[in-house]
Amino acid sequence: QVQLVESGGMxxxxxxxxxxxxxxxGFTFSSYVMNWxxxxxxxxxxxxxxxxxxxxxxxxxxxxxxxxxISRDNAKNTAWLQMNSLKxxxxxxYYCSAEWRWQEHWGQGTQVTVSP
Numbered sequence: 001q002v003q004l005v006e007s008g009g010m011x012x013x014x015x016x017x018x019x020x021x022x023x024x025x026g027f028t029f030s031s032y033v034m035n036w037x038x039x040x041x042x043x044x045x046x047x048x049x050x051x052x053x054x055x056x057x058x059x060x061x062x063x064x065x066x067x068x069x070i071s072r073d074n075a076k077n078t079a080w081l082q083m084n085s086l087k088x089x090x091x092x093x094y095y096c097s098a099e100w101r102w103q104e105h106w107g108q109g110t111q112v113t114v115s116p
Contacts, residue, residue, distance in 0.1 A: 002026040002105045006096050009110030012086055020081040020110060022096030027105065030074035032098040036081045038112075040092035048094070049081060086114045 008020040022034065036048040049070035050059040058070050067086075072079040079096060093109040 002098075004096055004098060004105055004107035006094065006107045006110040009094060009112040011113045011115060013116055014086060014088060014114055016086050016114070017082070017084045018086065018112060020083070020094055020096075020112070022079045022081075022107060024077045024079075024098055024105075027098065027100075029077040029098070032100045034070070034072055034079040035097045035099060036070060036079075036094060037097065038090075038092040038094045039109075040089075043092075045095070046092075051079065053100075083112075086112075088114045090114050 003025045005023050006020060008018060010018065012018055031053055033050060033052055035050045037045050038048050039045040047061050049068055051070045051072050055072050060068060067084050069082040070079065091112055091114045094112055095109045096107045098105045
């Protein structure tokens with residue numbers, strides 16, 4: 001059974017940092033591209049970051065502006081999203097997905113709230 005479990009979301013003050021984790025199981029993690037998306041209330045889901053299966057290439061949404069870093073450890077079946085210099089507009093539910101060819105699996109999301 002394919003499973004992705006995100007964690008690490010919480011309430012943080014503007015300017016703060018968070019590290020989100022995504023642990024995969026039930027599939028060959030090292031073969032999949034890993035993505036992070038987010039969704040704020042009343043808004044569409046938005047692409048945040050992507051990392052290739054080997055970890056050699058990363059891509060970010062335009063709004064990231066060097067504040068976030070995606071990484072992975074295939075030996076631990078885990079991907080991370082390090083978020084620095086957080087802004088209130090970064091608030092939302094953050095989802096990880098595992099993508100391979102036509103398949104894409106999703107986690108249940110973790111809530112990030114950036115507020116004074």
